[in-house]
Amino acid sequence: KQEVTQIPAALSVPEGENLVLNCSFTDSAIYNLQWFRQDPGKGLTSLLLIQSSQREQTSGRLNASLDKSSGRSTLYIAASQPGDSATYLCAVTPFYNQGGKLIFGQGTELSVKP
């Protein structure tokens, strides 16, 4: 059974720091891995989607990498800002599923202090 883990559960950093969020998954048979952002009381916003054949994706100050063989992904945030404070979730689409279902990690709650 596919399991997705995110460590740490919470992270607090000063503004301007570069940081890395970690995601690990137990089964390397995946179609893709997605990173989402969730603000308090809101739904999830897709940040980056990495196909299983890709190694990384970039969007602005965000860079996500994927090492499928080791079951790991990282989300790198450059020059963090207070507006980056949110919960970040990763999710995988298992290879065997037909409906595009996602299996989520529990998230990392990020706080960027001014």
Add this chain to the structure above:
Amino acid sequence: NAGVTQTPKFQVLKTGQSMTLQCAQDMNHNSMYWYRQDPGMGLRLIYYSASEGTTDKGEVPNGYNVSRLNKREFSLRLESAAPSQTSVYFCASAVLSRRLNQPQHFGDGTRLSIL
């Protein structure tokens, strides 16, 4: 550009009452999903509909039913609410392609409390 719209946003029920959560998307997506989010548990899939006219169980389907009313709408029904169903419910939609390379889009959630 509404995206995924969920109604209601908040609801309080008594144990044993029934309720339907509504979800509609205006992005012409073919697949739709219902998740629940509980503290420390992440999001878990309840039911999904890969295309109009089909529905399938997810990880935690017990106590729920769904209806894919048309391409735009996907409802979730609690027939006899239980306190264990207190949660935040999210609806999502996506273009389901063969390459599975499209992200899911989420609504803002329904916060449901069962007393």
